[in-house]
Amino acid sequence: MKNIILTLLLSGFVSNLWAQNKITFTIQANKPTATVASTMWGLFFEDINLGADGGLYAELVKNRSFEFDTPLMGWKINSAKDVMYGFYFGSDIQLINQPDKAATNPRFIRVALHKTKKGELSLTNEGFRGMGIKKNLRYEFSVFYRQQTATAMLHAELITEKGDIIGSAVLAPEQTDNRWHKVEMSLTALATEPKANLRLWFEGSGIVDLDMISLFPTDTWKGRKGGLRADLVQMLADMKPGFVRFPGGCIVEGRDLAQRYQWKKTIGPLEERKLIINRWNNEVKTRPVPDYFQSFGLGFLEYFQLCEDIGAEPLPILNCGMACQVNTAELIPLESLDPYVQDALDLIEFANGDGSTPWGKLRADLGHPAPFQLKMLGVGNENFGLPYVERFKRFQQAIQRQYPSVKLVGSTGLLSSGEMFETTNADLRKLKVDIVDEHNYSAPQWFLQNAGRYDHYDRSSTTKVFVGEYAAQSVGMTNPTNKNNWRTALAEAAYMTGLERNADIVQMASYAPLLAHVDGWQWKPDLIWFDNLGVMATPNYYVQQLFGANKGNQVVPMLDKNKLPVTGQDSLYASATLDKAASELIVKVVNAGGKAQSIEANIDGLRKLPLTAKVIMLQNNDLEAENSFTSPAIIAPIESIVNVQNKRLKVDLKGYSFVVMRIKL
Ligand code: AHR
Numbered sequence: 001m002k003n004i005i006l007t008l009l010l011s012g013f014v015s016n017l018w019a020q021n022k023i024t025f026t027i028q029a030n031k032p033t034a035t036v037a038s039t040m041w042g043l044f045f046e047d048i049n050l051g052a053d054g055g056l057y058a059e060l061v062k063n064r065s066f067e068f069d070t071p072l073m074g075w076k077i078n079s080a081k082d083v084m085y086g087f088y089f090g091s092d093i094q095l096i097n098q099p100d101k102a103a104t105n106p107r108f109i110r111v112a113l114h115k116t117k118k119g120e121l122s123l124t125n126e127g128f129r130g131m132g133i134k135k136n137l138r139y140e141f142s143v144f145y146r147q148q149t150a151t152a153m154l155h156a157e158l159i160t161e162k163g164d165i166i167g168s169a170v171l172a173p174e175q176t177d178n179r180w181h182k183v184e185m186s187l188t189a190l191a192t193e194p195k196a197n198l199r200l201w202f203e204g205s206g207i208v209d210l211d212m213i214s215l216f217p218t219d220t221w222k223g224r225k226g227g228l229r230a231d232l233v234q235m236l237a238d239m240k241p242g243f244v245r246f247p248g249g250c251i252v253e254g255r256d257l258a259q260r261y262q263w264k265k266t267i268g269p270l271e272e273r274k275l276i277i278n279r280w281n282n283e284v285k286t287r288p289v290p291d292y293f294q295s296f297g298l299g300f301l302e303y304f305q306l307c308e309d310i311g312a313e314p315l316p317i318l319n320c321g322m323a324c325q326v327n328t329a330e331l332i333p334l335e336s337l338d339p340y341v342q343d344a345l346d347l348i349e350f351a352n353g354d355g356s357t358p359w360g361k362l363r364a365d366l367g368h369p370a371p372f373q374l375k376m377l378g379v380g381n382e383n384f385g386l387p388y389v390e391r392f393k394r395f396q397q398a399i400q401r402q403y404p405s406v407k408l409v410g411s412t413g414l415l416s417s418g419e420m421f422e423t424t425n426a427d428l429r430k431l432k433v434d435i436v437d438e439h440n441y442s443a444p445q446w447f448l449q450n451a452g453r454y455d456h457y458d459r460s461s462t463t464k465v466f467v468g469e470y471a472a473q474s475v476g477m478t479n480p481t482n483k484n485n486w487r488t489a490l491a492e493a494a495y496m497t498g499l500e501r502n503a504d505i506v507q508m509a510s511y512a513p514l515l516a517h518v519d520g521w522q523w524k525p526d527l528i529w530f531d532n533l534g535v536m537a538t539p540n541y542y543v544q545q546l547f548g549a550n551k552g553n554q555v556v557p558m559l560d561k562n563k564l565p566v567t568g569q570d571s572l573y574a575s576a577t578l579d580k581a582a583s584e585l586i587v588k589v590v591n592a593g594g595k596a597q598s599i600e601a602n603i604d605g606l607r608k609l610p611l612t613a614k615v616i617m618l619q620n621n622d623l624e625a626e627n628s629f630t631s632p633a634i635i636a637p638i639e640s641i642v643n644v645q646n647k648r649l650k651v652d653l654k655g656y657s658f659v660v661m662r663i664k665l
Pocket residue numbers: 046048248249250251381382414469512513523
């Protein structure tokens with residue numbers, strides 16, 4: 001094939017500092033080495049940092065069913081009487097607990113009214129660090145009630161931090177058959193308020209029982225009732241993820257097995273989804289979150305739906321019969337593991353079975369007759385060692401027998417090096433596991449040094465790699481002063497060129513954690529930060545987004561001195577892919593050094609000369625630079641179209657830059 005040399009004058013980002021040395025690469029666009037899996041870049045989702053409750057799940061009422069360990073947490077009773085030292089000692093609002101009648105949702109409140117007037121007795125919910133309320137938006141209030149006389153009235157009010165009323169509606173429960181009924185009404189907000197509360201005044205006479213007190217915005221993702229925050233889902237969709245791994249993370253394991261994630265308890269009517277404590281409630285001692293529970297309003301059906309909506313493959317991770325090995329490390333004996341394995345088999349049937357199967361029918365009854373086409377399943381999160389491998393084997397045997405086409409993801413533990421990793425990895429590979437899950441939370445330097453990690457993996461192995469959790473830690477793992485700065489994002493970009501170059505081995509990768517509420521986080525750094533009204537993309541987010549949106553489907557060599565991959569020579573890191581459908585060559589280059597550099601590349605195998613190239617650049621001279629809610633675009637993609645002149649690809653890279661180039665073939 002003819003060797004054609006091109007020059008691109010990338011004037012949009014030409015640096016004033018023309019570098020001394022010129023570095024020449026070869027891109028063998030005519031010699032694809034690997035297919036880039038459609039799943040290559042994806043999302044890791046866990047309910048950490050108020051990621052689900054208080055985040056993606058748009059419910060605004062915290063502890064809506066009074067099932068937190070402290071049953072009135074998040075609620076405040078306001079009464080004109082019966083208050084001493086700020087505490088309510090009255091009996092007009094009682095908390096009833098009836099586990100014999102409703103095992104999954106035993107508590108509710110009983111309100112006794114005695115010609116009560118509005119202004120005398122109310123209950124206020126504080127939301128998740130307040131409620132984000134938007135002017136002119138309609139909100140749906142709903143409640144389950146039970147009564148024998150229709151003499152009570154409920155006044156729902158949205159109130160600002162200062163106490164001003166910015167929305168109200170009145171409800172008169174009608175049914176008097178002493179059974180539970182759900183009733184709904186709308187409130188339209190008169191003003192925007194980031195930290196509103198919901199207040200319920202009671203009026204009238206008689207006794208009314210209340211449960212599942214709920215408030216949702218109507219601007220949810222796809223306008224779904226009781227759905228997800230549209231702004232957050234849009235951020236996820238914009239990453240063009242190939243998969244979503246859910247529901248975690250450590251919450252899969254639980255501190256103990258009682259607290260493990262059990263998917264079957266997260267589907268069906270909301271009021272029957274049994275709430276449990278979130279492991280992140282008390283996991284990080286310096287960041288306790290006593291009000292962090294899992295309502296499972298975002299449950300497995302919703303996760304599958306989310307994947308379908310954003311075109312990502314679902315990758316559920318299930319408990320393998322082991323609690324977190326850095327907590328209790330509880331084990332289910334092998335002879336008692338069957339229910340856990342059955343959960344996995346049932347999940348596959350729930351996702352893929354037709355209406356003639358019990359679990360497939362349930363999915364259809366829940367509103368999704370079409371199968372979700374589940375292709376992958378993870379067994380265990382960050383589990384390792386012989387007990388794990390023994391349990392994994394049981395799952396593998398059962399799943400392969402019944403669902404041979406479902407690929408299994410096995411865990412290699414918490415770290416991607418060291419004895420535990422080596423032995424677990426080797427043992428899983430002996431079992432010919434389809435995919436091993438590696439986790440990396442290390443210093444930015446580690447990511448730079450490991451850009452070539454997968455260049456050296458055994459290519460004869462049938463086991464593929466899922467880099468299931470990674471993020472550069474600016475200070476140290478779990479350090480609360482970690483930052484999402486440009487240093488970390490640039491190092492991740494460099495590392496990702498190595499993942500992409502080795503797409504024959506690395507078939508999936510996801511940054512972690514994904515979401516964090518500014519007022520409710522436990523773990524830093526995180527990809528996307530949000531508050532009650534808005535969202536902020538980190539530089540790390542833009543790196544992920546650029547890889548996701550510019551994936552390509554075939555890897556082509558980009559070589560230094562015609563033989564070496566670009567893994568840090570002159571502080572440069574690079575990879576190249578072809579997008580067959582768009583007929584484009586996609587080149588990604590990271591300049592991890594502070595000096596501008598000039599690179600040239602010969603592109604082998606072009607049939608005609610491209611006239612233009614699209615260039616997308618992330619850059620900042622300051623590695624400590626970060627985005628913020630007030631300055632969200634300190635580091636953000638800058639696009640330009642540049643003319644291609646002459647016959648050489650010539651790129652002037654600014655210091656500390658990441659550049660994606662799309663060249664029409
Ligand atoms: O991403 C945060 C946590 O890091 C995950 O829950 C866990 O899998 C890992 O240790």
